[in-house]
Amino acid sequence: MLKPRLVLKFIWMEKNLGLAIDQVIPGHGTIPISPYYFWPRKDAWEELKVLLESKPWISQKQMVILLNQATDIINLWQQSGGNLS
Secondary structure, eight states: OOOOEEEEEEEEOSSOEEEEEEEEETTTEEEEOSOOEEETTSOHHHHHHHHHHTOTTSOHHHHHHHHHHHHHHHHHHHHHTTOOO
């Protein structure tokens, strides 16, 4: 049986980037763990960090991986100017 896992989801828009975390439970679907945090309107990375720290069942390793992924996505969005093409 596969373990539940956490995934970073994002909404890529021209002027904003939405970041959220879901828990995927194999064979059952997904459960939202967070709302979408929109960057640069707010500090989405910091909001994700605070949320992850408030969940004692999320390991430090998982937290670091998710925040590093969020950093990569934010940097990519910034470099592209919100343009996917």
